[in-house]
Amino acid sequence: MAKHDLDPNYLDPNYEPIVNHSDNSPFHEVLAARLQRRTLMKGSVGAALASIMGVGFAGCGSDGDNGTTSANAAATDLGFKAVPTSNANEVVVPEGYSSQAFLPWGTPITGSYPEFQEDASNSGAEQEQQVGMHHDGMHFFPIDQKAGGKSSTEGLLVMNHEYINQGALHTHGPTNAVDNGGVRPADEVRKEIAAHGVSVVHIKRDGGGTWDIVFGSPFNRRITGNTEMDIRGPVRGYEKLFTRYSPDGTKTRGTLNNCSMGPTPWGTYLAAEENWHGYFANGANSQPREQTRHGVGSSSRYDWELAEGSADQYIRFDITPSGGAATGDYRNEANTYGYMVEIDPFTPESKPQKRTALGRFGHEGVIFAPVKEGEPVVCYSGDDSRFEYIYKFVSSKPYYAATAGGYLLDEGTLYVARFNEDGSGDWLPLSLNDAGFAAKVQAVEGTLVGEVQFDGFANQADVLLNSRLAADIAGATTMDRPEWGAVDPNSGDVYFTLTNNSNRGKDGYDGINAANPNEINRTGHIIRWAEESNDHAAVTFNWDIFVFAGEQGTETVVNGEVLVTLDDDNIFNSPDGLWFDYNGRLWIQTDGSDAAPYQNNMMLAANPVTREIKRFFVGPQGCEVTGVSSTPDVRTMFVNIQHPEADWPFGTEGSHPRDATVIVTRVDGGVVGV
Numbered sequence: 001m002a003k004h005d006l007d008p009n010y011l012d013p014n015y016e017p018i019v020n021h022s023d024n025s026p027f028h029e030v031l032a033a034r035l036q037r038r039t040l041m042k043g044s045v046g047a048a049l050a051s052i053m054g055v056g057f058a059g060c061g062s063d064g065d066n067g068t069t070s071a072n073a074a075a076t077d078l079g080f081k082a083v084p085t086s087n088a089n090e091v092v093v094p095e096g097y098s099s100q101a102f103l104p105w106g107t108p109i110t111g112s113y114p115e116f117q118e119d120a121s122n123s124g125a126e127q128e129q130q131v132g133m134h135h136d137g138m139h140f141f142p143i144d145q146k147a148g149g150k151s152s153t154e155g156l157l158v159m160n161h162e163y164i165n166q167g168a169l170h171t172h173g174p175t176n177a178v179d180n181g182g183v184r185p186a187d188e189v190r191k192e193i194a195a196h197g198v199s200v201v202h203i204k205r206d207g208g209g210t211w212d213i214v215f216g217s218p219f220n221r222r223i224t225g226n227t228e229m230d231i232r233g234p235v236r237g238y239e240k241l242f243t244r245y246s247p248d249g250t251k252t253r254g255t256l257n258n259c260s261m262g263p264t265p266w267g268t269y270l271a272a273e274e275n276w277h278g279y280f281a282n283g284a285n286s287q288p289r290e291q292t293r294h295g296v297g298s299s300s301r302y303d304w305e306l307a308e309g310s311a312d313q314y315i316r317f318d319i320t321p322s323g324g325a326a327t328g329d330y331r332n333e334a335n336t337y338g339y340m341v342e343i344d345p346f347t348p349e350s351k352p353q354k355r356t357a358l359g360r361f362g363h364e365g366v367i368f369a370p371v372k373e374g375e376p377v378v379c380y381s382g383d384d385s386r387f388e389y390i391y392k393f394v395s396s397k398p399y400y401a402a403t404a405g406g407y408l409l410d411e412g413t414l415y416v417a418r419f420n421e422d423g424s425g426d427w428l429p430l431s432l433n434d435a436g437f438a439a440k441v442q443a444v445e446g447t448l449v450g451e452v453q454f455d456g457f458a459n460q461a462d463v464l465l466n467s468r469l470a471a472d473i474a475g476a477t478t479m480d481r482p483e484w485g486a487v488d489p490n491s492g493d494v495y496f497t498l499t500n501n502s503n504r505g506k507d508g509y510d511g512i513n514a515a516n517p518n519e520i521n522r523t524g525h526i527i528r529w530a531e532e533s534n535d536h537a538a539v540t541f542n543w544d545i546f547v548f549a550g551e552q553g554t555e556t557v558v559n560g561e562v563l564v565t566l567d568d569d570n571i572f573n574s575p576d577g578l579w580f581d582y583n584g585r586l587w588i589q590t591d592g593s594d595a596a597p598y599q600n601n602m603m604l605a606a607n608p609v610t611r612e613i614k615r616f617f618v619g620p621q622g623c624e625v626t627g628v629s630s631t632p633d634v635r636t637m638f639v640n641i642q643h644p645e646a647d648w649p650f651g652t653e654g655s656h657p658r659d660a661t662v663i664v665t666r667v668d669g670g671v672v673g674v
Helices: 027-033 069-075 186-194 437-442 460-467 467-474
Strands: 048-050 097-102 135-144 154-161 197-205 212-215 222-224 227-230 252-255 258-263 269-273 340-343 353-355 374-382 386-388 388-397 412-419 424-427 484-487 493-497 525-531 540-548 554-557 561-565 577-579 586-590 602-604 613-618 624-630 634-643 662-664
Touching: 097 540, 135 269, 135 634, 154 212, 154 222, 154 258, 258 484, 374 484, 374 493, 386 388, 412 467, 424 437, 424 467, 493 577, 525 577, 540 554, 540 586, 554 586, 577 624, 586 624
Parallel strands: 048 554, 135 258, 135 624, 227 353, 484 577
Antiparallel strands: 097 662, 135 154, 154 197, 197 212, 197 222, 227 252, 258 269, 269 340, 340 353, 374 388, 388 412, 412 424, 424 540, 484 493, 493 525, 525 540, 554 561, 577 586, 586 602, 602 613, 624 634, 634 662
C-alpha cells in the first residue's frame, strides 16, 4: 500500500473526508429550531431526541389519515417475533425462518466458469468471470419482467461490489510498490479492478425450493472497473471530460465504489458511484474544484496507477496533468466518475451508460417515485458524506410505459433539498435557466464558496459536474450522511437514512442542542417527507423524523407525544440500507458500531403507519448488513453480508473472508415479515 500522508484514515474505503466548508445551515440547527419542549430520555444519553410533525404529513399514524391508515397499518403489520441482538459469528433470523448463504465472492458465473481457489490464487482474468467482492445494493428482476410478468421462481439477481479487502483478495496480500521497485504487479491490479463493479446472475429455484445459478445463461455477466461505458446527458462531450482514451469526452472505462442502486421503472439497474475519489492520485501542487470538493488526494487508495508495465488502463488513475493538452493525459479521468450508471441486465451486449443529468457527487443510490403515464419521472439520491445533501431529479419528458427508457434520465432538472424550521421544505433547482439560481451564482462569483475560489459556471454541464458546489450556492441544508432512500408504495412518502456524523461539535461545527444531545452523533436517524399534494415533481414538501436510532429508552417525540421508544427488540445504530417491500413494510439495515448494546449489525422491519419496529435479522461478526431485495411474492428475501469474519460461511480461518448473499425464507413458505 502507498504512504497516505494527507490523512491517516485514507486507507479506509468507507472514509469520507469532510469537504463541505460552506456556511449553509446544518440540518441539526433546523431541527433544533422546531423543538417546542425538551424532554428527558430514559436511556443514558441524557435527553430525548425529538421532532415536530410537518403540517398535513400523510403518514402521521392517527386513525383516519387520508381515510386509509387503519387498512395500511393492518397490511404492514409485523407478524414475526423479534430476534435479540447477537455477537455470534452466524446469521440470526426469527423463529419459523431459515437462512442460506449464497453467491459468495469468487463464485464463477460466466466465461469458462473458473472455480474459486481457497487460497485466493485466482488470476485477474479469472476474477473477471467470478462474483466480485464486498456485496452491496442489489435487486431481483423477474425473468419475465420485460413481458409484464412477475416470476418469483426465476430471475436476474444484480448486485454491486463496493470495494475490496486487498489482504483477502490475494494469497499473501497485496505487493507493496515501495518494496517492489515502485511498481505493483499488473495482474494484482487487474484482479483488484475486476473485483469491483456489478454482477448479473441468472438464478432459478427448483421444485424443492433451492436456488441455484443457471450456468451457461447468456444473462450472466460481470461489469468491472475496466468495462467500457458511455457518457450520457448534459455532461457528455464537455471539455472537462476530454482524456487520452476519449478525446471527445463521450466514453470512459469502469464503475467503482458502487454502494446502493436503484431499479428503473423500465426494468434496468442503476449502480451508484460513491467514494470514487480515493481511486485517483493527483501529484500537482494545486487541484481543480472538481477534485477538491470531493477530496481527491496526492496518492490513491490502492496504487493502481503504479501497475508494472504502465498499461493505459492502469495509468489513467494518475490524474496529474502532464503539461500538454487534456487529450494527452488523464487529468480529467476523475470527472468521468461520480454518477449513476445504468445497466440493462436483459441485454448483456449493451454498454453501461453514465447518466450525468442526475448529478455528480458521492451517490449512495437512487430511488424512483411511482411512475404515472404522461407525467415526469422523479428520482432521489443522497450524497453519503458528513454535511452533504439530498437531491431530486425531475425529467423533462413524460413517462409512457410503452416507450420508456434511459433517455428519460438525460434531460430534466436536478434539485437539492432545503429543510425549513417550520416543517416545510423546498426543492432548489440547480439550473442556470432558473432566474433565482442564476442570481445566486452571479452574486458569489469571484468569492470563496467554502474553500473553493468560485469563478462561475461555464454552462449547465459545468453545474452538474460540480453538483456539490452548486448545492452550496443554492443554499441547501447540510445533512448527517444521507444514504439510502425509499418511497412508501402505499402513501408515496419518501424516507432517507441519516447514518451518523462523528464530527458533530468538532472542527468548527455546532455542538449539542435539544435535537442532538450527543456532541458526537454516532447513532443517526431516519427522516421522511410528503411532497406537496402527493406530487413527487412538486417543489415544496412537508417533513418529520420517522425515528431516532439509539439505545434502550431513546424516544422520538412528535408534537409532544412519544411515538417511538426503543427497547431490547429494536435498538439500533447508524441506519444505512432502506427498502420498502412490495407489501409496504420498511426494512432498515445498519452499518454501525458493534459494541454493546447493539452487537453485530442487523436488519429491522418497520410498520410505516404505526412506527412499530422489530429486529428481524442479525449478521455475523464484523459485517455490514447491506443490500436487500425479494421476489415479487415476498416469499424469498435476499440480504447481502459485506466484509464478514474469515470463517463465515465459506472463508478459510483467518485469511480470506468471503462476502455472500443470504437467502431468507419462511419454513412454511409464507410471506416474509407477516
